[in-house]
Amino acid sequence: MSQQRHGNTPGNAGAVPAFPDLPEATIARLPEYLRALHNLAEAGSDTISSEGLAAAAGVNSAKLRKDLSHLGSYGTRGVGYDVTLLIDQIEYILGLDQRRAVALVGVGNLGHALAGYDGFASRGFRIVALFDADLEQVGKAINGLTVRHVGELRRSVVEDGITIGVISTPPSAAQGVADDLVAAGVTSILNFAPCVLSVPAGVDVRKVDLAIELQILSFHEHRKASLTALPGGLVGEGENQEAVGS
Amino acid sequence: MSQQRHGNTPGNAGAVPAFPDLPEATIARLPEYLRALHNLAEAGSDTISSEGLAAAAGVNSAKLRKDLSHLGSYGTRGVGYDVTLLIDQIEYILGLDQRRAVALVGVGNLGHALAGYDGFASRGFRIVALFDADLEQVGKAINGLTVRHVGELRRSVVEDGITIGVISTPPSAAQGVADDLVAAGVTSILNFAPCVLSVPAGVDVRKVDLAIELQILSFHEHRKASLTALPGGLVGEGENQEAVGS
DNA sequence: CGCGATTTGTGCACGCCTTCACAAGCGCCT
DNA sequence: AGGCGCTTGTGAAGGCGTGCACAAATCGCG
Numbered sequence: 001m002s003q004q005r006h007g008n009t010p011g012n013a014g015a016v017p018a019f020p021d022l023p024e025a026t027i028a029r030l031p032e033y034l035r036a037l038h039n040l041a042e043a044g045s046d047t048i049s050s051e052g053l054a055a056a057a058g059v060n061s062a063k064l065r066k067d068l069s070h071l072g073s074y075g076t077r078g079v080g081y082d083v084t085l086l087i088d089q090i091e092y093i094l095g096l097d098q099r100r101a102v103a104l105v106g107v108g109n110l111g112h113a114l115a116g117y118d119g120f121a122s123r124g125f126r127i128v129a130l131f132d133a134d135l136e137q138v139g140k141a142i143n144g145l146t147v148r149h150v151g152e153l154r155r156s157v158v159e160d161g162i163t164i165g166v167i168s169t170p171p172s173a174a175q176g177v178a179d180d181l182v183a184a185g186v187t188s189i190l191n192f193a194p195c196v197l198s199v200p201a202g203v204d205v206r207k208v209d210l211a212i213e214l215q216i217l218s219f220h221e222h223r224k225a226s227l228t229a230l231p232g233g234l235v236g237e238g239e240n241q242e243a244v245g246s
Numbered sequence: 247m248s249q250q251r252h253g254n255t256p257g258n259a260g261a262v263p264a265f266p267d268l269p270e271a272t273i274a275r276l277p278e279y280l281r282a283l284h285n286l287a288e289a290g291s292d293t294i295s296s297e298g299l300a301a302a303a304g305v306n307s308a309k310l311r312k313d314l315s316h317l318g319s320y321g322t323r324g325v326g327y328d329v330t331l332l333i334d335q336i337e338y339i340l341g342l343d344q345r346r347a348v349a350l351v352g353v354g355n356l357g358h359a360l361a362g363y364d365g366f367a368s369r370g371f372r373i374v375a376l377f378d379a380d381l382e383q384v385g386k387a388i389n390g391l392t393v394r395h396v397g398e399l400r401r402s403v404v405e406d407g408i409t410i411g412v413i414s415t416p417p418s419a420a421q422g423v424a425d426d427l428v429a430a431g432v433t434s435i436l437n438f439a440p441c442v443l444s445v446p447a448g449v450d451v452r453k454v455d456l457a458i459e460l461q462i463l464s465f466h467e468h469r470k471a472s473l474t475a476l477p478g479g480l481v482g483e484g485e486n487q488e489a490v491g492s
Numbered sequence: 493c494g495c496g497a498t499t500t501g502t503g504c505a506c507g508c509c510t511t512c513a514c515a516a517g518c519g520c521c522t
Numbered sequence: 523a524g525g526c527g528c529t530t531g532t533g534a535a536g537g538c539g540t541g542c543a544c545a546a547a548t549c550g551c552g
Contacts, residue, residue, distance in 0.1 A: 109364075321529080
């Protein structure tokens, strides 16, 4: 975790926007709030109470208020939050107003689907380049983009202004790709390969392992099954839903 | 399957295995340990120290020891952990020795990829049925399975012994599918649709939102960018990688 | 203009998780 | 047999996150 004095830093308030250092848990929930807010805006809502937004995002209202209070005071007591103002604020904090350029490496089964996933474009991201090591794949067009050879990655990162790399290769190739991305200057990586990546300090890696999610569910399933067998076991204690995010 | 009293659990030790209630954080890491252990076993390692396993799984060694200590004492001081014994233990705890049957609903872009993802089969799961509401999709064969209409879901859950449902539909259809799954008796759901599902108590929902992961990375990217603009800003303090999991 | 209804923002306490540091235990070597 | 080095298992401390409960603030209405 980055070390960062933020407190008040007296004189540095220049052109640089004050950047509150939010708790990780809060950051992980902001996108959820954002999605709920977009839905509300589309439905014509002008303002929304913390209670209403919390319900739409599936969290506790006190938690939501505390999260939002970290960004500043964007609500009005007795009224609620201004939907569009809050959307702008969260999008600014998340850096989504820049429509970040994303490179995707590995257009196998999963990568192919990710390349065509429209949930990215609609939420501030543009996949601008596809790469693969397999010459069989190179040259193919996916969703309007031509797959390029992974050797061109370095040039593309600079030319296309790529700031985030997505790895959807087999695990054996993932570390090499990560090294290439880092060498090219990418400092944020989303890794779908089931393996641990080692990267230098200053590079952020988030990992999504689809099988792990199933395994966690399997554990709870196993536990529930063993509880039903217990004498007097109260079945179905209130589990509620867990969202990924560290 | 060696049974193992670990705490004290006085008299209730019947035929039902004592089920330690592990911390959620530990559960979320067990699959990671398991993957590392499989790699080690394949590489021919017989035993592994906590230090070594922790490195392979990308965690702190103290954390790993505490996690494993919750399952019981499966290590030998001065030596380390027996790889195959630990694999068996973790797989038992996670309920992976049952090769759970999984139903996948929604064979669009993402669902198609998930249906063909071999990472599931290799880690204890069998996708045994595919469903879609679109009649255009019904009847098509994907990876050896025929897509069926979502109306047959209920019967299939019973007949095929399905315990986990995966939702990869558009968000507008997700709640309906979740209701169907719950009505059919499924108590564990993995949701890829970007929306909040409401389910009765006793049903576990885990959510994976690919765009959210990118948004979190975007935040850190934004933050890093604003730090480089700071006077005397130490760029690149040690971030390290975060894994998903609640 | 004041009052009540409503909703935000937050101080506080509690519990979970992480991390350190070390005693206890095991195997090997002499 | 005894000692030494190595590794596990765990007590304790600290930090982070959550949720309650309430004071502060705003709007609308009489």
